[in-house]
Amino acid sequence: MRAARLGETPPSRYERSAVSTGSLITRTREVLRRVGAKGAPAPRKGPALRGRNRGERDLNYSKWAADLVRTGDCQAGRLQPFREGERTRGTCSVTGHSRDRRADTPAVRRENRERDMRRKFCNACAVAALVAVLLLPDAAIAQTAGGASPGAQGNGGVQDNSGVTDIVVTAERLTTTTQRAPITIQVLSGEEIDKGGVTDLSGMQRVTAGVQIGQSGGNTQVFIRGVGSAAANPMSVPGVAFNVDGIYVGRPEGTSGNFYDLARVEVVKGPQGTLYGRNATGGAINLITNEPRLGTRSLDLSSEAGNYDLWRLTAAINLSIGETAAIRAAGNIVHRDGYLSDGTNDDIQQSARVRLKWEATPDVSLLLNADYSHLGGKGYDRVYLPRRPGSDPYEAQSSAAANAYQNALPGGLLAEDVQPDSFQNTKLYNLSAQLDWSLPFATLTLIPAYRHVDTNYAAHFGARVENHNVFAQQSMEVRLSHSSAALNWVIGGYYFDEDTKRGESFAKAAAFLSQYIISKPKTRSYAGFGQATVTIADGARLIGGLRYTSERKRFTGSNTSLITNSTKFYTGDATFNKVSYKVGAEYDVSSRNLLYATYSTGDKSGGFSSSASPNEYAPERLEALEIGTKNRFLNNKLQINLSGFRWKYKAVQDTRPAIDATGTLGVATFNSGDATLYGGTLELTARPTRADSFSLSVEYTHSRYDSFSFLAPSLPPPAPGFNPASTGCAVTGPYAPGAALPVPAYGSSTNTGPSPAFLGDCRGFQVARVPKWSGLASYRHEFSLANGGSISFDGNLTFASARWLTIDFVPAERDNAYALFDASLTYNSPDQRYAVSVFGRNLTGSVYYSGGIQNALIPGLIAANIGAPRTYGVRAMVRLGH
Incomplete structure (x- = not known):
């Protein structure tokens, strides 16, 4: 030596x-x-x-x-x-x-x-x-x-050729494996993401259970067990935290352009308020990209071609710089034509990422990151429900037949046909760093980050809507963490600052004038948090965590009335102080069997709407009890995890299109009421032989609104007013201003609006976007070849039962059960450097929907998010220098 x-x-x-x-x-x-x-x-x-x-x-x-x-x-x-x-x-x-x-x-x-x-x-x-x-x-x-x-x-774990893989996760800010983490979590490797054809967040619905993801123009709407946000504008915030390399992404528009060169994706279910903070009521989705590897020179190439004129090229190069530093550069280009008849729902994106890792000393390491993404093409649009009789499911709103169909509906008010002029032009810039310093008593971690999103798109929601939004986000997280045989803990502080500029126009909606919305929301948040796991006896541990968050929201804006053409000015300034916590216990029955129970909370911040009074809404809160067990049997050949949960969902924030008492059209966020959800998850993974593996994840969720009410103003002509046919809920009224209501609405027992209003009562309905049953199953078999190579078959089935697409509860919003089957056949060379795969996705050709919004001017007509049709293609991969 x-x-x-x-x-x-x-x-x-x-x-x-x-x-x-x-x-x-x-x-x-x-x-x-x-x-x-x-x-x-x-x-x-x-x-x-x-x-x-x-x-x-x-x-x-x-x-x-x-x-x-x-x-x-x-x-x-x-x-x-x-x-x-x-x-x-x-x-x-x-x-x-x-x-x-x-x-x-x-x-x-x-x-x-x-x-x-x-x-x-x-x-x-x-x-x-x-x-x-x-x-x-x-x-x-x-x-x-x-x-x-x-x-x-x-x-991201260790492949055991005779047993189930151990998967490494960092979802609780400490490195462990899924089998040792007292949470419900699903993890997908970067290879699984690539095989599934997931190029953006909306594709995660096909590869995860209990997750529903829709799209509204440039906004991605994520729901875990029905908890999320259907926000279609920057005035609302998501209910599922999205993080890239430990950095919170504050806006749904900022989630794009990240799904390449990934180490893994973690989907954590249940409120994560203690460690993740605000806006993690439903859970969290964590993307972990590949880090530069010291002492390694490697090149990874992947190309893909398929129907709908699909082609995709992904490349990543890793270079060592001496013995203490390395750089990794990755890029991704995707081109696919749209699924809808007018070319919308395409996928046009270009992304690049550079990461530099430097181990300055044995105790100090620094990781720098810079990335850029551009999304172009026609962007996302929707289809009509109920469908025009005899029409193709992927018929666009802009087709001549669809325009004739919508204009002939009772209450049709559109003066102009929908034109095939949708577009998308989004640019994202991100800079971040992570410093890890091993002190004698703990590890210090600093994560500063800056994110900039500039999005411009046009879509149709009963009228042509064009948006131009700019988001600038700064954040800083500081953590100290320590691990020992008796105690594991993490404490930290968090700062978040976001400035937004929003411009939105409804062009020539119906017989009314065009409408313009301008607003400048600002958010500033501070938080302190800590969580610890302490051993109290052999194999028995207690969990405790606490987080305090203070958040101030301000906004100024204006909105033009459709009816009077007058401009209304809005302002808002509110501070929200919240405490989130987690308590629990875990016990090792044996080295391969874990029991745990936790009670945790999460909060989503309140805010303002730029239309549809009252324009302020309160924070929502989720309180969750979870009991589970994680087990390995038969010498690690069989893994069975089982968990049960009960969620109390309070002051639920919902979103619906509305015309307020001044005749101003908008998508308003309001506190609809409370809901209760309970159910369980079964996860089974088996590896009976070295060549075979099987996994099954099934989730049952019972959900009901304990209370749900809204007010709809009764407006004089020429305004469309409120049509009871626009909701499946019980409707009474109208109630004069100040009149008592049979059930509270917007936190008041009286009509606090300036005009008479109808009351909608939706108690007892199943929570929107929550299928009672959902899950996925997969099977893999590997055939060994005489030359040392192999051919592997992968089959995956994703399914969900019937569910409501949105909160109006009209018949067209009830989507039937669906099942999607994907399969691939892959040849791997003997040295594992080369691979070629043929694949098919949604081979059953199932037509399914993931969300929707009702036309504010034509009651009962739904603009729905439709899932991808049957696709197929070939993929080639090269891995050199590993």
Whole structure:
């Protein structure tokens, strides 16, 4: 072993021990692969590693070998401080944490005493396991060699050729695996995202259970178990937090252009108010992109072609800069024609991302990120429900037949036909950094970020609507985290500042004049949070977390009345202070069986509408009880997770098109009432053989509105007024201003508006966008070829039962159950460098919808989001230098 260079930190005793076993490990790798022992690491390609990097590589091998003789569970220290890009072996973290490489000083020895003891034990077990393998007779090796196949990394975890994969997640700001996290979470690897053809957030509905995703112009509407936001303008906020590399994305428009070169996607269900803060009532979707890898030069290429003139090219290059830095550059180009008859619902995007990682010292690492995306084409539009008799499901609103159909409907007021002039032009710029500093008592993490979104699009919602919105977001998160055998904790602070400029026009809507909306919302938020898990007995732990958020919202704006052509001015200024918390307990029945129970809360901030008085709405809140168990059986060949939940959904924020008492048309957000949801989730994963794997996720959700009411003003001609046919709810009234109401509306028992109004009461309805049953099932079989390559078959089925598309509850908004079947056949070369795949998505040709909005001028006519039709194509992949 060479001596340390001048200025280089000497290796620790543990590293020296690991390197000393390096030659033994090297000599036995081929034997181990012949044996087919589970989890055998693949050989490292490219130039040989030297010095400390080689020691880290061999350290991974020794830790893996230790897993051969252990139960596969590291009870102590199973969580490590949150740092993206970490890896695990078995269920024990191998983080490459900088404290492992410090100089051997007394202070460090005191801090790492428990960890060093575990490491020494692992190292001793590694040597024992390797010696045992060397002593195996040739006959035993020959008997076990049959059917062995090289391991493969997947889901950000460790591929076990004889069992279920362990998936690494950071959803709770600490690195662990899905089986050790007391939450309901689904994780998809970057490979699964690519295979599923997911190029934007709306595609996640096809690959996840319990998630409904719609589109409104440039806005993506995400719902988890019915909790989310149908917002169609910047005056509302999402109810499911979307994060990219740990950075909260405040606007649905900002979620685009991120689905390439991904390590994994985490979908967390249930309120995440403690760690994620505001606007995470329904849960969170976390995108984790691939980090630069030190000591590696690699190139990944992927190309795809299919029907609807689809072509996609994705590339990523990783370059090492010396021994302590690396850069990764990735790009993505997508072109696909639209599914609708006028070319809308296309996919035109170009994206690029550059990431630089620098390990400045053994204790300090810095990760810099810059990315840019552009979305073009015609953008998203909708189709009419109920469908025109005999029409194609993908008939656009702008077709001559569709225009004749809508204009002939009772109450049709459109003076002009819908024109095929939709467009989309969105640009996104993002800058961020992450600094991790290992202190003697904890790891300090700093994440500053700036995001800029400039979106311009035109679509049709009963009239041509053109939007030009600009969002500028700044944020800073500071965290301290620590992990030990007895206590894991994270504390931090968060700052968020957003300025928005909104311009919207309704062009020549009906017999009325054009309408223009201008507003400038501003949001500033501060938060402090903490969460800890403490061991109280062998295998038993308690969980506690708390977050305080103070948020101020201000806005100024104007809106032109459709009827009088007069301009109305709006202002608002409100501060919302909220406390979110989480309490719970977890217990290890055995090393592979976990029981947990949690009670958590989440809040979505209140705000203002620029039309439809009253223009202020209150925050909504979700309180959730969850009880679950996570289990491995049959030597890790079978995994069964089961959870039950009960949610109390208070002051629900809903969105509907409305004309207020001044004749101003808009999409208003209001507090509709309360709802109760309860149900359960079953997740089953099985790997009966090395060549076969099967997974099933089924979710049952019972949902009902305990209270739901709204007021609709009764307007004189020429205004369209309120038509009871526009709702399936019970309607009474009109009620004069100040008159008592039979049920409260907008938080008041009287009509607080300036004009007579009808009252709608929707109690008892199923919560919109919540199917009673939903789920997905997948099967994979791999055929080994004589040349060492393989052919794999993948089949996936996604299904959901009937549900309401939006909150008017008219018959056209009730969508039937659907099932989508995807399949692919992939050839992998013997060295795993090349692959070719043919695929088909929605092979059953199912017609399904994910949301909608009622025409404010034609009651009962719904503009609905329609899902993708049957698609097919071929995909080729090249991976060099791994």
